[in-house]
Amino acid sequence: MNILGISCHYHDAAACLYKDGVPVVAVQEERCTRRKNTSAFPIQAINDCVQYGGITFADIDRVSFYEKPFLKFSRVILDHVKAWPLSLPGFLTTMPHWLEDRLILPLTLEKEIGFKGDVSFVKHHLSHAASSFLVSPFDEAAILTGDAVGEYATMTYGCGQGSDIKILREIQYPHSLGLVYTAVTTYLGFAAHEGEGTTMALASCGKPRYLDKFREMIKVKSDGSYVIDQRFFGFNKGDRMYTPRFLKAFGRARKPGTTIEERHCDIAASLQKVTEETLLTVVRHVHAETGLDRLCLGGGLFLNCVANSKILEQGPFKEIFIQPAAGDSGGALGAAAYVHHCVLKNPRTYVMRDAYLGTSYPDARIRNILLNHNMVFKEYDAEALSKFVAQKISESKIIGWFQGRMEFGPRALGNRSILGNPCNPHMKELLNDKVKHREPFRPYAPVVLEERAGEFFELSGTSPFMLLAPKVRKDKKAVIPGVVHVDGTARVQTVSRETNQKLWQLIKDFEGITGVPVIINTSFNLRGEPVVCTPEDAIACFKKSGMDYLVLGNFILNKVENFRP
Amino acid sequence: MDASNPKIELGPRAVCQRCVLPESKPDIWLDGAGICNICRDFDKQNNGHEQVKFLESDFIKILNQNKSKGKYDCLIMCSGGKDSTAALYYMKKRYKLNPLAFTFDHGFETEDALENIRNAVDILGVDFILFKSDFMKEMFAQIVRTGSKAVLCHPCSIWYMGVTFDMAARFDIPMIVAGWTKGQATHQPLMSRCGCNAHQAEFVSMSKATQAFLDQYTQENPKYKDFPRSMEEVLTLAKKRHKAMVVSPHWFLPMDAGVYVEILKKELKWKFPRLSYPGLSTNCYLNFISVHNSMKHFGYTHYHVEMSKMVRASLLSRQEALKLLEINFDHGVLQHVMQKFDSVKGLK
Known part of the structure; x- marks a missing residue:
């Protein structure tokens, strides 16, 4: 059984060949095209998967995509309607992509690689969950996923047992810890989807003097969920992810390339601290709900190694597993693994002990x-x-x-x-x-x-x-x-x-x-x-x-x- | 080789330090660093070694866009060599198509090559047409007899491409598949000039010599009055009759010859011939004379051009290419081939 997992259309496009329950090849398209974080349909990565995987295009039994495009489209349309007319520029920019690429994946597959077989669409956060749990060393574990946004979900938790994954609860857009992190990253003058690591590093240089303000914006509830005060953020209301109210609270945004002031370090430190606090609250709740001692983490939020360490050191779980491609590229792996194990009910035989799944040169x-x-x-x-x-x-x-x-x-x-x-x-x-x-x-x-x-x-x-x-x-x-x-x-x-x-x-x-x-x-x-x-x-x-x-x-x-x- | 036959000695020439082309003015010259103008042009055009991507999915697209409505999906030009036999193998096994194998024998094909083809079509269960004709023999003889600089392989390829297009038209086949390597290809997704570009600097002198010969000889000989003067003419004529795309899987697949040779040996009983030039190839007997004459007149052959391209693309090392291009035959081989012309009137 050869399942081709694909993630693309937003950032970190990738492909993964899941062959008889093993991810034999997985490649990010950016490595082939030399365009960092490319969102393009990963045609070169797919070619690598087929050729290094020792199969032909005709041998692909099934394609699995890392999210549900129509579900996501419904959220995007609703979001544009809610924010209208401020969302008009975004609407005009994104609609051609939806109509020409994002909603017609089966046609793209037929055109690009001649594939006419079954295409499965796995929910975005389910792909993240699968990308972690199904290749983890655990037979049973709690699962927590978090990123900017999938279809509607921005964070989910559940549990995995054997070849099954059950999502118990999700937090929905616009309440997204990942989007807040990205918004503040852009406020600090770093690029979205790339500069988050820089923000994390900057956080260590500052003091969390703005923690109270961030706590006001991100209100954690007793049930482990949280609410983001949308008066500070406008994820779909123009060219900035934050509002004038945010600027009033934190001062003028830093322009890329300009001096980094103490204030910027402190804002980063406060953001990092509130992120860690929120995640720890969520993790404790997940532990209480599932009663499990092992935790699998997935989604771009868990590329934050400082927060991960806090979860391991201060959280209630004995062991955690984070898949190396925790971001959207890993969705290609997760989507394929989900179909192989959870849909087709094949047992798990593989544990990811290294990340060396790409191409090589003799x-x-x-x-x-x-x-x-x-x-x-x-x-x-x-x-x-x-x-x-x-x-x-x-x-x-x-x-x-x-x-x-x-x-x-x-x-x-x-x-x-x-x-x-x-x-x-x-x-x-x-x-x-x-x-x-x-x-x-x-x-x-x-x-x-x-x-x-x-x-x-x-x-x-x-x-x-x-x-x-x-x-x-x-x-x-x-x-x-x-x-x-x-x-x-x-x-x-x-x-x-x-x-x-x-x-x-x-x-x-x-x-x-x-x-x-x-x-x-x-x-x-x-x-x-x-x-x-x-x-x-x-x-x-x-x-x-x-x-x-x-x-x-x-x-x-x-x-x-x-x-x- | 027979020890009693004298070795072929061709005067030493300075060879490009990067590829394997020798200096051959006015078309090819070396700069102070010993690098030829072709390599320098390649660097300029390719922005200092920008990598050329060969994607199999592009080939899949071509296959899907050129689906046959008839019995055969493609016509495969089989010479019995490793590259064309691999093309046949890929089309049948990798792409699950129904190909028609087609071989032309101008009277100089080797038994080794024909045996390879027979084995391949038998094992793969592919329909096969062998077209044997001595139509070209007099023209070949004329080139040899007169010491013309025309490259024997050029009129031969013009002829066989014409015959191949005719065959594609006869069976209403939309795609002709060849075993051309990345060294023979010029542009993706398809190469319009069928094997080589006569306007490339490396081919200018050779092309001119062949053109001059054809212009004169076809005028003087009624038998060849309709013979096309160039590959472009073949393509123009072919387009009028029947549109068929010419393509090679090797342009798109990353496998090097070593990989598919092993598969062919194992699965199709394929063998290297006892003697062929260049090394590790399967070419006809006439090829020995063509190579000898090209070396004598120009200092290099079209194989040097092909392998230089592969060296520039890092698909072959310069040392490997030089080794493969070493002259591996002697005058005895040439005399043996010449005997095949004995029956042709006027040849001495």
Whole structure:
């Protein structure tokens, strides 16, 4: 049974081939088209799924889409009517998309890939729920999903058992914690659907001086639900997501690129704090309602690793699972998994232990590409390569690291990564100056040997998908200053030998030199670009940036030898 | 090769350091860095290695847009080589179509190639037409006899494309499928010039020589008075009779030849021929003479052009291409092929 899961039309378009109960390939369209967060029908990702999945287009038995377009359309129409005439510009912009793309998916499938079979439409939040629970290690768990908005739901909770998912309750639009986070992100001068992580990082630099104001706007009820005061927000009333009342409460919005003031940090801190408080209230309620000890989280809201850590540390659940593509791209996986298990009643056999579901390039192909690009390179065996790279990282050189299958989801987890030395207190500045050009307050993430994680971080379990931000242990802060955020946390990834042998060995070799089993791992891209997908993308990124070495498979390229100033 | 037959020696030429084209002025020249003008133009046009995307879904669209109303979905040009046999395999097995396999033998096809075709059509259960004719033999002989610079393969491809379009018209088939590689293709979704673009710098001198030969020879010989002078003429004539799209699955599929050769060997009893040029190919006997003459007159062959394109697209390494393009036959092979012309009047 080959089920093609698809998510698209809003942001983070993706495709996933779910073959006999296993997600054998999953790819985000942005990686192929090089358009970050693209909403386009994921035709290139679908081609990758078919070809890497070893099937033909004719072998696709069923397509599963990550939401119900007509249900969503009804909400959008109602919303436009309610906000009329302020919603007119939005109405004129979005209606052509609805009529030409969003409501005619079966026709698009027939036109683009010749598919005429069954198409299932799974509710947006059900897709998120499925994307987490059905690939989790839990047989039974509570499920909580949250994002901006699906059809009507903005947050749902329920429980999963075996191959079944039951949604117990949902909070509906316009009461959306995700939309509030995005609205404030845009107010702070960062891009919607992209800058939320920046807001989260900024929050650590401020004090929650505006917490009361946010608590007034987001009123949490005793039943675990919440209400957003719509007088402060206008999610569909023009080109801004916040109202003049919001501006009156918080002052003028920050223009992108302008100075970040203390006020901005404090607003971000207050937003983050109220988000955590609200989520903790919801989580406690979910725990009480379901009586379960394990929790699966899904939806873009749970890419907030600081809130996730609070849920784990302060919430009532013993274990939590967050799928690496927690955002809308993961909906492609969830929609396919839901149909396979919940609709077709197939038992679960797969547990997602790593995120390496994308495309890969054999060394022979990489060699051709390097030769074709007239690159100077050296080939190493795996052992020598690892030792060489570890040595260079210890010398604070910046390494572009391109190995094996690409990650699914927004995080680079060691196969399309830029690596650095966490022991160097100036490494963040070095990475910012030479490669990433990020805001100075944003931290870089560590990847640590799984078996040594507890020594460096206040983390009891694992964090294979970089979705938790535990505290760095006090005695280790001075050892790995390059990855300690201003609040003393780090967005940590744990790596085991079983899930990524090459990365594990590299860290082991780095430890052999420095005594520290941690390195810096940040995504292999430049600011504003998607993470690299192909060796050609990696070479282009290497050329444009100040990375010192590029490691493609077993080949190493030196910047000086290839791109002399 | 027979040790008693002298090796073919072709004078050394400077070869582009990136692709495998030798300097051949005025069409191909190398700059100070040893890179040819074709590679430099490629970089300019492709914005410094912008990747060309080959999507199978584009091929699916073409298949869906050109559905047959008749018995056969497509006509497949089968030479018995790996690429055309793979095209036949894909159309039958991957796309579940009902193809008609079609082979033309101008009298110089090898037994190895014909055996590959027979095995493939038998195992796949595909209807098959073998069109054998010595119609072209005199023209080929004239090129060889006179030492013309015309490339033997050019009039041959003009002829076989004409015959193929005729065959598509006869069976009302809307799609002709070839086994052309990405190195032979120029543009997606279909290539209008059937294999190569005569106006490309790499082909200008070769095309001119063939054109000059055809202009004169077809005027002087009543047998060939209706023979098309160019591929464009073939296409114009074909369009008037019956509209058929020409397409190759290899332009859209990411698999390299190594992958499908293994499938063909396993499933279709396909074999590499004992001797063929370039390495790992299956070409006719006449190809040896064509290659020899092209090397002598121009310093390279159309295979150098094809493989250079593949090198530029990183589908093949330069070293691999150079290895495949090494001359692997001797004068004994050429003499053996020449004997096949013995019956042609006027050839010495």
